Amino acid sequence: MAEIYKLIHPVKYFNDYLSRKIRPDGRAFHEQRNIKLNVNSIKAADASAVVKCGNTTVVCGIKLELATPKAEEPDVGFLVTNVELPPLCSSKYRPGPPTDSAQVTSTLVADIIANSKCIDLKDLSIVHDKLAWVLYCDMVCIDNDGSLVDACIMTLMASLKTLTLPKVTYDPETEEISVDTSVRTKLNVNGLPVATSFALYKHEQSNIVLADPSSYEEEMCGGIGANLITCYNNGILCGSQKFGGCNLSIECEEEALKIAKERAQAVEEVVDVCIKNYELEINK
Amino acid sequence: MPLDYRRFNGPEDSVSYKRFTKGYLKSYDELYKESLDDKGVRKDGRALSEARSLFARTDMVSQAKGSSYVELRKTKVVCSVFDPREIPHQNEFSQLGQIFCEVKFAPFSCPRRRRPHVPDAEEKALSVALRKALEPTVCRHMFPNYQVDVFIYILENDGSCLSAAINAAGLALADAAVPMYDVITSCTVAIVGEKMFVDPTEAEENLATISPSTPINHGIITLSMLSELKQISDFTQVGSMDVECVVKAMDILDKECARLVPLMQKVLVANVLKCFETRKRLEEEANEKEQLLNAKMDEWKKLLKFT
Amino acid sequence: MGSDNTDLKDFKLRPMKCECNYLSKSDGSAILSQGQTVALVSVNGPLDIKMTNQSIEKATLEVLFSSKGGKPAIGDRYKEHVIRQTCETAILGSLYPRTGITVTIQEMEDYGGFLACCINCTCLALLNAGLSMRHTFAAVACAIDELGDIQLDPAPAQLAAARATMTFVFDSRNKTLVCGFTEGSFSEDAHSEALERCRSASQLVFDFYKDIVSKYSYVIG
Numbered sequence: 001m002a003e004i005y006k007l008i009h010p011v012k013y014f015n016d017y018l019s020r021k022i023r024p025d026g027r028a029f030h031e032q033r034n035i036k037l038n039v040n041s042i043k044a045a046d047a048s049a050v051v052k053c054g055n056t057t058v059v060c061g062i063k064l065e066l067a068t069p070k071a072e073e074p075d076v077g078f079l080v081t082n083v084e085l086p087p088l089c090s091s092k093y094r095p096g097p098p099t100d101s102a103q104v105t106s107t108l109v110a111d112i113i114a115n116s117k118c119i120d121l122k123d124l125s126i127v128h129d130k131l132a133w134v135l136y137c138d139m140v141c142i143d144n145d146g147s148l149v150d151a152c153i154m155t156l157m158a159s160l161k162t163l164t165l166p167k168v169t170y171d172p173e174t175e176e177i178s179v180d181t182s183v184r185t186k187l188n189v190n191g192l193p194v195a196t197s198f199a200l201y202k203h204e205q206s207n208i209v210l211a212d213p214s215s216y217e218e219e220m221c222g223g224i225g226a227n228l229i230t231c232y233n234n235g236i237l238c239g240s241q242k243f244g245g246c247n248l249s250i251e252c253e254e255e256a257l258k259i260a261k262e263r264a265q266a267v268e269e270v271v272d273v274c275i276k277n278y279e280l281e282i283n284k
Numbered sequence: 285m286p287l288d289y290r291r292f293n294g295p296e297d298s299v300s301y302k303r304f305t306k307g308y309l310k311s312y313d314e315l316y317k318e319s320l321d322d323k324g325v326r327k328d329g330r331a332l333s334e335a336r337s338l339f340a341r342t343d344m345v346s347q348a349k350g351s352s353y354v355e356l357r358k359t360k361v362v363c364s365v366f367d368p369r370e371i372p373h374q375n376e377f378s379q380l381g382q383i384f385c386e387v388k389f390a391p392f393s394c395p396r397r398r399r400p401h402v403p404d405a406e407e408k409a410l411s412v413a414l415r416k417a418l419e420p421t422v423c424r425h426m427f428p429n430y431q432v433d434v435f436i437y438i439l440e441n442d443g444s445c446l447s448a449a450i451n452a453a454g455l456a457l458a459d460a461a462v463p464m465y466d467v468i469t470s471c472t473v474a475i476v477g478e479k480m481f482v483d484p485t486e487a488e489e490n491l492a493t494i495s496p497s498t499p500i501n502h503g504i505i506t507l508s509m510l511s512e513l514k515q516i517s518d519f520t521q522v523g524s525m526d527v528e529c530v531v532k533a534m535d536i537l538d539k540e541c542a543r544l545v546p547l548m549q550k551v552l553v554a555n556v557l558k559c560f561e562t563r564k565r566l567e568e569e570a571n572e573k574e575q576l577l578n579a580k581m582d583e584w585k586k587l588l589k590f591t
Numbered sequence: 592m593g594s595d596n597t598d599l600k601d602f603k604l605r606p607m608k609c610e611c612n613y614l615s616k617s618d619g620s621a622i623l624s625q626g627q628t629v630a631l632v633s634v635n636g637p638l639d640i641k642m643t644n645q646s647i648e649k650a651t652l653e654v655l656f657s658s659k660g661g662k663p664a665i666g667d668r669y670k671e672h673v674i675r676q677t678c679e680t681a682i683l684g685s686l687y688p689r690t691g692i693t694v695t696i697q698e699m700e701d702y703g704g705f706l707a708c709c710i711n712c713t714c715l716a717l718l719n720a721g722l723s724m725r726h727t728f729a730a731v732a733c734a735i736d737e738l739g740d741i742q743l744d745p746a747p748a749q750l751a752a753a754r755a756t757m758t759f760v761f762d763s764r765n766k767t768l769v770c771g772f773t774e775g776s777f778s779e780d781a782h783s784e785a786l787e788r789c790r791s792a793s794q795l796v797f798d799f800y801k802d803i804v805s806k807y808s809y810v811i812g
Contacts, residue, residue, distance in 0.1 A: 042360070042392065042393075042439060042440045043358055043395075043440065043442075044358070044392060044393055044394055044395040044440050044441065044442070045392035045393075045440075048392065055346035055347075057345075059390070059439055061390060061391070061392025061393075062392065063300070063391065063392050063398045064300070064301050065294070065298040065299055065300050065301060065398065066298065066299055066300075066301050066304070067294070067295040067297050067298035067299070068295070068297060069295075070295070078294050078295060078298075080292050080293065080294040081292060082291050082292055082391075082401075084390075084391075084401075086388055086435065086437055087386065087433070087435050088345060088348065088351075088362065088363070088364040088435035088436075088437050089345065089347065089364075090347040091347060091348070091366050091367070095386045095435075097288075097290050097402075098290045098291060102290075103290055103291075106291065106292060110292060134294045134295060134298045136294060136391065136392075136398055138390065138391040138392055140390050140391075140437070140439070142344070142345060142362055142437065142439075143344070143345045143346055143347060144347060145346050145347060166301060166305075168301070168304075177304045178304055178305075178306075179301045179302075179304040179305045180305075180306075181305055215347070
């Protein structure tokens, strides 16, 4: 019965829930979904992580490669991040090249990582003008149920934090490269950017902020993806994007920033605990 | 190759660091010795005829109609199936429904190299093989002029990915309640000379495809079966081998496929039970609420009578 | 049609110049320069589109961005997304069901604050095309330098020295935030201060719109 009602009166269905101060999936407005994180489950990749925020599932794998740096920036390595939205993650996508929304998500994730300065690309340089690391980070969405950017950033950061670079020796005369995989150094990661998505909805003259929206809520709030994405790294804002949805008032923004800040700490804890457990396990 | 402007691209000349590690290039004999020791035990401790333990579950993707996840130790495959939809760009009426399959490797799925984003020949070949395997299994006459989309994503490839994909697709189709004739199961065998590696890993598959010049049997056979009906739905072979070898391999695969059937059935029954339980719970909750409402209604009616 | 040179030195926005109906074949067009940054926008619609893309509830908005070199890049999709989301809130799409509206943006010169210029130009082109809108919108860019000072509508030299750059889009009715995007890292206070500064500066842009439009049409209020 409820399903039919939802189909016939989609807006009224949604409003009915919101007027009773609850969301269709039973959460309170500011309540976030549970996070599950697992690192290094994919052995074929050099580092990997799987994250589940509610139903949203994203897998990130990093492949290491070597290349000559750009002539104009001889001391800088490469960090290539791409978000893949394969058709299996949602009925909205069809097979083929990345859709606009996948490209927008990729840009958002790359921007957040660049703005937070959590990775110094100079750390990826090996030999000046000759050799540098290339980190191919591919985030694959297995199940897209909203707040995609949050999950992508989380899995990417968890993988980067567990990534170790093997030792490379370079002979300048013969230009010979040899890699010793038994000696590995950890990649230096500065802080941990955490993104938090919100959907904004105007209901009877009042603006409602929905934290960690599901894909259904995102759709109802008229956005392709979330309406507001704020990102914290080390307690400093490193990105705040707002698109579409209802217009954002000052009170709503303050409310959102507060939630985002709290969430940043919670996520940091989750990632730290997960990585610690993983390290304990491999050291055994 | 034209530059992909829909993604971020790395430098053009990048190569995997594994290329520069010791022991990157190994001879055939070395590889053979690594895969199988003198006692006939494989690298991961299995006997030749022993398959890896299979983990399978349904209900993996919340947004899909039906979905599944299959794991053969390191090989990890996700599958989702969507509602039938009208066949796009088609003018004629087709009596039989169609199955659209797409197999995709994650860029980080293979231990040797990074997978390209654009579909390569192997992915296309796997997609076709999967479609061929599923077509005789699904009751296609039940949904004429419609197509069912089956998407496979291989998160990690450690051999036997086609059979893992077929197993996953079978489960996902059943989860999506697409009518089928029987439970479909599949298994792979890699043949190197006299030895038959059941459920091979990626290294063993590699060994079976590269062969020294001597004309010995080598190759990979994947078989998918409807075991209850005793029908073969697909047979894919790469490499060259003599007829006796194929017959012998078929015998092994037939038994392996039959062995998997109860496993699959168990997963599906668990899925159905779970569905029933949630439905029962929801119904009970709804009943409770209705009773509460009815009680209220009676109260109001009484009040009305008094006034 | 109209071209205007407003002296905005006091308010620290670079001078804006605009010409509407710059293109003869499109339903509405505008070319806008903010300092040396120039964008050209053409708007066509409501027009017929493919059945599959039609929506029975509102007009389908299509935004195409073309960079100066003409080569598509992944960043362009992001710009399109920003502009589409902004237009989507502003245009009364429900008045034009089953139709499409196409907005095409051509990059001419980028000397800082380019996306803000594109958004303002889009608004002028939409006004020029005569599409019904809930409100107009104005974008203001700003840069925060190492000392924490806020520079409105930054020039390339200021951008190079900036720690963070922000762009905000406001609506004309309540001056609430329609769209916003930032680059770089900054504190919350800097963010809210920049937001307020841009909010008050947006009035200049709205005044400019009024000036331009009043040259060829009757403006209420």
